[in-house]
Amino acid sequence: MTFATCDICDAHEDQLASGALAVLPPLFKAYGREPVFSGPAYTLKVFEDNALVRTALEQPGNGQVLVIDGGGSLRCALVGGNLAVLAVKNGWSGIVVNGCIRDSVEINGCAIGVRALATHPQKSIKKGVGDVQLRVMIAGVAVRPGSWIYADQDGVLVAQEKLI
Helix, strand or coil: CCCCHHHHHHHCHHHHHHCCEEECCCCCEEECCCCCEEEEEEEEECCCECHHHHHHHCCCCCCCEEEEECCCCCCCEEECHHHHHHHHHCCCCEEEEEEEECCHHHHHCCCCEEEEEEECCCECECCCCCEECCCEEECCEEECCCCEEEEECCEEEEECCCCC
């Protein structure tokens, strides 16, 4: 699938005005070999603990985008190279992390799109604390399970329904 977030915004100005389509603030850096990705959101809310991230990525992704509300923490990474490889293997379209990643060189070699706030060399704890498939807030934008994520070189969009 080919699309441009700019074109989606232009074609859906009414949804931007109503809030049915939102743009994540330009805080996220792009990683991975796939600069363009989209799919329905699978949401996680965790804080400095990536055990649920692994659990999610071990499941068939079926083209979904894993959206991780990590509370914006810059103190450790929630996704690393091994998890990116797992995401590709299991058919995830992309990963959006409101937090950090690590192993950026390895992730950049993977056929997946990843957006994150930054890189951090320290791994997270693994207690399995967090919530799965609930409404999360990513940089002030609500993302619900099943919301459609569209990401390209110009930004990340969150739509309440599939637009293209």
